[in-house]
Amino acid sequence: MSKTLYDKIWENHLVHKQDDGTCLIYVDRHLVHEVTSPQAFEGLRLQKRKVRRPELTLAVPDHNVPTTDRSKGIDDEESRIQVETLRKNCKEFGVELFDVNDKRQGIVHIIGPEQGFTQPGTVIVCGDSHTATHGAFGSLAFGIGTSEVEHVLATQTLIQKKSKNLRINVNGELPKGVTAKDVILKIIGTIGTAGGTGYVVEFAGDVITNLSMEERMTVCNMTIEAGARAGLIAPDEKTFKYLEGKTMSPKGENWKKALEFWKTLYSDKDCKFDKEVNIEGKDIEPLVTWGTSPQDVSPITGVVPDPANEKNEDRKMAMERSLEYMGLKANTKISDIKIDKIFIGSCTNGRIEDLRLAADLLKGKKISSNVSAMVVPGSGLVKEQAEKEGLDKIFKDAGFEWREPGCSMCLGMNPDQLKPKERCASTSNRNFEGRQGRGGRTHLVSPGMAIAAAINGHLADVRKI
Amino acid sequence: MEKFTNLKSIPSYLSLQNIDTDMIIPKQFLKTIKRTGLGKSLFYEMRYDENGKVIEDFILNKEPYNKSRILLAGKNFGCGSSREHAPWALSDFGIKCVISSSFADIFYNNCFKNGILPIKIEEQTVVELSEYSKRKEEIEIDLEKQEIRYGNKVKKFEVDSFKKKCLIEGLDDIALSLEKTSQIDNFEKNIKENSPWLLNND
Numbered sequence: 001m002s003k004t005l006y007d008k009i010w011e012n013h014l015v016h017k018q019d020d021g022t023c024l025i026y027v028d029r030h031l032v033h034e035v036t037s038p039q040a041f042e043g044l045r046l047q048k049r050k051v052r053r054p055e056l057t058l059a060v061p062d063h064n065v066p067t068t069d070r071s072k073g074i075d076d077e078e079s080r081i082q083v084e085t086l087r088k089n090c091k092e093f094g095v096e097l098f099d100v101n102d103k104r105q106g107i108v109h110i111i112g113p114e115q116g117f118t119q120p121g122t123v124i125v126c127g128d129s130h131t132a133t134h135g136a137f138g139s140l141a142f143g144i145g146t147s148e149v150e151h152v153l154a155t156q157t158l159i160q161k162k163s164k165n166l167r168i169n170v171n172g173e174l175p176k177g178v179t180a181k182d183v184i185l186k187i188i189g190t191i192g193t194a195g196g197t198g199y200v201v202e203f204a205g206d207v208i209t210n211l212s213m214e215e216r217m218t219v220c221n222m223t224i225e226a227g228a229r230a231g232l233i234a235p236d237e238k239t240f241k242y243l244e245g246k247t248m249s250p251k252g253e254n255w256k257k258a259l260e261f262w263k264t265l266y267s268d269k270d271c272k273f274d275k276e277v278n279i280e281g282k283d284i285e286p287l288v289t290w291g292t293s294p295q296d297v298s299p300i301t302g303v304v305p306d307p308a309n310e311k312n313e314d315r316k317m318a319m320e321r322s323l324e325y326m327g328l329k330a331n332t333k334i335s336d337i338k339i340d341k342i343f344i345g346s347c348t349n350g351r352i353e354d355l356r357l358a359a360d361l362l363k364g365k366k367i368s369s370n371v372s373a374m375v376v377p378g379s380g381l382v383k384e385q386a387e388k389e390g391l392d393k394i395f396k397d398a399g400f401e402w403r404e405p406g407c408s409m410c411l412g413m414n415p416d417q418l419k420p421k422e423r424c425a426s427t428s429n430r431n432f433e434g435r436q437g438r439g440g441r442t443h444l445v446s447p448g449m450a451i452a453a454a455i456n457g458h459l460a461d462v463r464k465i
Numbered sequence: 466m467e468k469f470t471n472l473k474s475i476p477s478y479l480s481l482q483n484i485d486t487d488m489i490i491p492k493q494f495l496k497t498i499k500r501t502g503l504g505k506s507l508f509y510e511m512r513y514d515e516n517g518k519v520i521e522d523f524i525l526n527k528e529p530y531n532k533s534r535i536l537l538a539g540k541n542f543g544c545g546s547s548r549e550h551a552p553w554a555l556s557d558f559g560i561k562c563v564i565s566s567s568f569a570d571i572f573y574n575n576c577f578k579n580g581i582l583p584i585k586i587e588e589q590t591v592v593e594l595s596e597y598s599k600r601k602e603e604i605e606i607d608l609e610k611q612e613i614r615y616g617n618k619v620k621k622f623e624v625d626s627f628k629k630k631c632l633i634e635g636l637d638d639i640a641l642s643l644e645k646t647s648q649i650d651n652f653e654k655n656i657k658e659n660s661p662w663l664l665n666n667d
Contacts, residue, residue: 144547
């Protein structure tokens with residue numbers, strides 16, 4: 001019988017299936033960070049349980065870490081305790097940790113691929129909804145809660161029911177200036193934030209195939225913003241090339257065996273998806289969010305939508321609430337919206353390629369006098385590479401701050417936060433109320449669009465730089 | 466886990482769609498290393514102003530809703546971050562059942578691990594039930610029979626049979642999975658033979 005890529009990975013990981021369809025699936029890779037793990041380790045301790053496979057587990061502090069000088073440690077007491085707790089737990093349970101001052105430290109979803117910990121055909125989990133990122137390698141990767149983190153630590157398995165199959169085809173080619181971030185925002189804008197609920201998404205089509213690995217990660221990263229826990233892309237030569245030689249990638253004979261297997265990871269030609277969505281690459285423009293849900297997207301050439309034109313009462317109410325929170329009036333030109341802050345970073349857009357693209361557009365220019373801007377590389381290795389290429393200098397010369405790696409202003413658990421009513425063009429993934437700081441206003445954009453906003457002091461079209 | 470028993474309560478109603486887990490429990494409360502004590506911070510930015518003063522108008526700050534054990538909400542409840550702090554906060558506040566026309570997957574799953582029953586039911590019923598919230602009348606949840614009872618009406622709801630059993634019996638699912646250790650051992654033996662690169666990168 002023909003199978004989808006998701007079907008294949010699922011069947012490969014089935015440890016046990018109950019009559020009612022509840023399955024126990026094996027987890028090949030488990031990523032752990034400081035925020036969603038302390039209660040899980042505590043649970044193990046209380047029940048006198050061990051970590052079944054510490055060598056398949058990798059931990060890193062990322063959410064709470066300051067992005068300024070770290071030599072003095074973490075000022076915030078609760079943040080410090082959480083990071084120290086992770087350190088203590090990793091030591092006690094024998095889990096490898098990339099600690100705060102390790103140059104391999106970074107955002108959990110950046111370091112997995114960077115180390116070759118992320119591999120095709122695997123099941124990867126982490127107590128973090130953006131785990132979907134790893135799906136770019138053709139793995140089934142999804143976020144879990146802390147109770148499930150504890151379950152995986154203790155058993156290396158998870159209790160799951162199979163999701164449905166959804167394929168999203170992005171066909172044709174992308175116009176100039178349009179990037180992976182615009183592709184995923186377009187998808188979310190099209191199917192809505194609950195459009196993928198209950199599904200695992202496979203991204204396919206020429207546009208997806210032509211994306212680099214970094215760009216594919218950007219697309220898969222925000223699958224959760226479309227409601228699906230996991231989004232994946234069939235691995236190909238690009239995937240294999242990316243992984244070859246990475247520290248934790250298979251070597252020698254194992255590499256050959258792995259490669260042979262990885263080449264079988266695709267959806268069979270005549271397989272059936274429960275649902276398919278088609279999007280044409282040529283219809284995608286550089287996008288911006290105007291509201292407080294990632295589905296609230298508009299082309300940079302558009303205007304803030306008018307709730308008066310919305311027929312659905314609940315939707316109308318939600319739009320009005322969003323516009324009030326965002327301090328925006330209906331029908332305002334998007335490119336007239338003034339910006340106070342620029343944030344380039346996060347597990348969505350904190351990889352080396354994002355920084356290269358941004359720096360290339362920024363070269364020789366200055367940021368507007370009314371904005372403050374920061375770049376937070378996704379990992380210590382991204383930072384090191386960027387500095388080797390002189391990107392840090394381009395950013396600093398233009399007026400950006402060049403920070404230490406971490407999640408930073410994507411969720412503002414560390415001191416990097418928006419003040420009330422401050423407006424930010426952000427390369428992160430969520431524009432929820434209060435996400436980047438109480439009262440803070442977030443416009444989600446691609447790195448190129450963040451640079452356009454930085455230079456102009458308002459949202460602006462990257463194609464005009 | 467605490468066993469789920471039948472519930473009777475005046476429900477609270479939040480009509481807003483897409484209530485995300487950042488709204489349910491904002492980031493500053495994720496710094497805890499405990500599961501308890503989050504109830505006072507539930508829906509923090511809706512319940513307290515910038516100075517931390519209680520916003521009297523907000524439903525969960527008002528009698529009798531501050532004692533609600535059932536929450537009615539707009540569609541796509543619990544979207545966003547996977548933080549289990551969201552169900553911890555709901556539970557600590559006293560809410561043991563959330564009713565909506567749709568839930569985000571991770572949140573939905575997390576509820577069951579914490580003795581909370583999420584009920585997915587058509588929007589029309591949510592609206593109908595919201596009248597009971599407004600009239601401050603109790604509704605009743607019977608998980609065993611999979612029924613919501615209100616006025617003289619009874620509405621059936623769907624729930625996964627395994628999840629239902631775990632809730633009613635308060636089962637520790639890690640213990641259940643550990644009973645399958647020999648199957649997990651066998652599975653790993655298979656990996657060693659067929660996919661050795663997964664266990665060893667040398």
